[in-house]
Every structure is written in structure tokens, then in C-alpha cells.
Amino acid sequence: MIKVTNIIKTYNKKTVLNISDLTVNNGEIFGLVGNNGAGKTTLLRLLLDLIRAEKGEVRSGDHIVAKTEEWKEYTASYLDEGFLIDYLTPEEFFGFIAEEYRINKEELNRRLAEFSDFFNGEVLGQSRKYIRDFSKGNKQKIGIASALITEPGVVILDEPFNSLDPTSQILLKRMLSDYNRRTGATMIISSHDLNHVTEICTRIAIIEKGIIIRDLQNNGQAMAELASYFSVRN
Amino acid sequence: MDETPGGLFTIFITTMFLGLGAMSYGQLIFSWESAFFDGIMARKNDFIAYVRAKYYLQVLVTLIAFVPIAVVVTISGKMSLFLLAALMLFNPGPNSLLTMVLATLNDARIDLDAGTFMNYQGMKGSQFVMTFLFVLVPVGIYKLLSLAADENTAVVILSFLGIIFIAFSNWWLKKFIAGTFMHRKYKSLEGYRKLSA
Structure with missing residues (x-):
């Protein structure tokens, strides 16, 4: 379980991430979608303790990621x-x-x-x-x-589908789903490709300007909601 | 300049050659891996072993430099071999360890794939000053002690200082070098992410 509590991250006095409470449960494939600059990579870096938040903490299981190293034993990532x-x-x-x-x-x-x-x-x-x-x-x-x-028991990937050809994208989706089914690993995957995310994720969150504005269980309705959110609004 | 055996200028130049290799490496100690640091920190890692390996490499470089210099010194007879050994011990002792402590404050990124021609990545003026100081300190200690007491005492004390630091190197590596780095980890990682050197 990964739990983000009251996180505030600012760059040059501009708040780029503000998440009061986000829990990714064990075994979930959690998709993080958002436009460029929405804060996806910032959030993933915080989960891996590569940047420091001004406020708040990230816990992986019982470990506070900024204070311990144990979570690195079971966490693997590629950003x-x-x-x-x-x-x-x-x-x-x-x-x-x-x-x-x-x-x-x-x-x-x-x-x-x-x-x-x-x-x-x-x-x-x-x-x-x-x-x-x-x-x-x-x-x-x-x-x-x-x-x-x-x-790993926890997998964190940033835009894993980028630069891959269509065949590799399909293979990757299958690999990630199979891995999750086989090991029960918790996976956090960011993407701006809605199709990929809705195909493999069990839960999808939309992030905009550093705030999680939607958090959906992927039960068939998600794609419609995502599409309506991302379609150009006048 | 001073041409008497053990003259100050000779000692100074010799110390410089002894320490230059280790110091050029040591001053940018973490920058060498700067392009990979996010990955290193996000993965399981044995940071103490990593720092220790970097220290041993500097010891090795100093030892390698010592051999030809010792030959030259023996042939020319311009300096006592004991003094040379004392100066050599000072390098993996205080010099390398202090260089590494200061290097933890260096966030400069080095891109290993960049060409070597006119490559001053990670170089700052302060480092040239630092190299100069690290050469000056052991020479200064030697000169002051040989004036205050005699040259043999100076050689003994200089060697002793080096050996003490080497004996406690593990403690330095853990407490100061790994410790300081971890303390300002986020700031360094941010510096390493900046593409332009």
C-alpha cells in the first residue's frame, strides 16, 4: 500500500503538487493520467524519494520513504x-x-x-x-x-508506452497485466494515452495542475468520463 | 628557486604530482555518476560501499603516482625518500578524505558521453584553488615543523597525521562523506538533472 498524505511541492513559490490524501491499495494497477506539466512525474519522483516535498509524507507499507531504505528492496521503477x-x-x-x-x-x-x-x-x-x-x-x-x-512488489513506471512501436505497446500491456496477476504487485503507471490506461489499469486518477481531480475505478464507465474530461472544452 | 636538497619548491612540485590524479578524480567524486543518480538512489544500493570504492580508487591512484616519483627522487637525490613517503601518506589521509567531504557539496553534472576536447564540465575556479591549498597544507606543515623542531620530527609527525586519518577513514567515509551527501541528497539530485553542464 502506498499512501500519500498532505503533500505540497513547490518550485519557485509555485505549487506544482498538492495532494491531501491518496492511497494506492495492494495489487492495484493505478493509472495516472494528465496533460503535460500536470505533475505526474513530480508525484512519481516523490514516491521514490528523489525530490523533497515542502510538506507531507509518502508511506510505502509501514515505511516513510524519505526516512528509510527498506522500501527499495521491493520497489522497482523506471522514470x-x-x-x-x-x-x-x-x-x-x-x-x-x-x-x-x-x-x-x-x-x-x-x-x-x-x-x-x-x-x-x-x-x-x-x-x-x-x-x-x-x-x-x-x-x-x-x-x-x-x-x-x-x-518487485511495487512497480512505478513513467510513460512506459512512449517511444514504443505498436507491437511493443501491446506486448507491454500484456506483460504488465500478467505480472500483476501472477505476483499481485502494486503498479503505478503514468501515461497520456487514455486507451492504454483504460485497458490495463484497475483504477485511474486524473491529475491537473498538481491536484487529483478525478479518481475512478475502471469499471467500463471510465473511458467515457476520461474522454469527456480531455476533449477540448470551449 | 631553492635548489638545496629538500628545497621548498622541489617539495611543492613533488607533492603536486603525487596528489593531482587522486584530487582530479576526488573533487568531482559523485558528479561522475551524475547522469545515473536518480536510478542509483531509487534502487537498492550500498552507499557506504560505493563511497569506500571511490576512496580506494584514490588511494590506488596515489600509490601508482608514488612509484615513478620515488624513482626520480632516489636518482636525483633532491629529497629524502622518507619525506616523500610522508607526503604520500598525507594524500590518502587528510587530502582525499577532505576532498571527498567538499565534493559532496558539488552538484555539477558531468555528461560522460560528451567529447573530451575543451571539456570543462563540472570544473569551477574554486577547485583549482582547492588543489593548490591541498598541496600547500602538507608542505606548510612540514616546513613549520622542521623550523620549530628538526626535519626528522617533521617527517614523523607528517606521516603520523596521514596514518591517523587513514586508520579512521571508515569513520570519515560513513559519518562525513556518506552522511553529508545524504543530508543534501535532494539538492544534488536536482543539480545532476540539469542537462547543461
């Missing part, structure tokens, strides 16, 4: 290319992650094998090709895989 180590090859990078999380070599290879369709033969086994030389889409795939190979 942007800053999460990759781009002078390594993908194999070296996955090996580095595996070492940090004490995953042995056979287990790592077994887990990576599950991504073979997603990687489409373009990621692994490219002799001495460094992450920085991969296309944006393949970097995105490496990042997402680096999060999922740790088999």
Missing part, C-alpha cells in the same frame, strides 16, 4: 533515461542490477528470457553495443525490463 547506466551494454546493466538485488546468473537469464518477444532480438546479444547507442524505444525497453527483472 527516464537517468535510470539507465548508458556506458554499459544491456547485459552488463542487467548484471549490475542483478548483483544489487542478489539475483544469480541462471535466474537472471531465466527472467530475461521472458522478455525475448518484447526485446525482439534487438537488445541482447548485440556485441559491445552500449545502451547510449540504442534507439529511444529500445532504451525504454531496457529500462522497463531492468525494473521488472527484480520481481
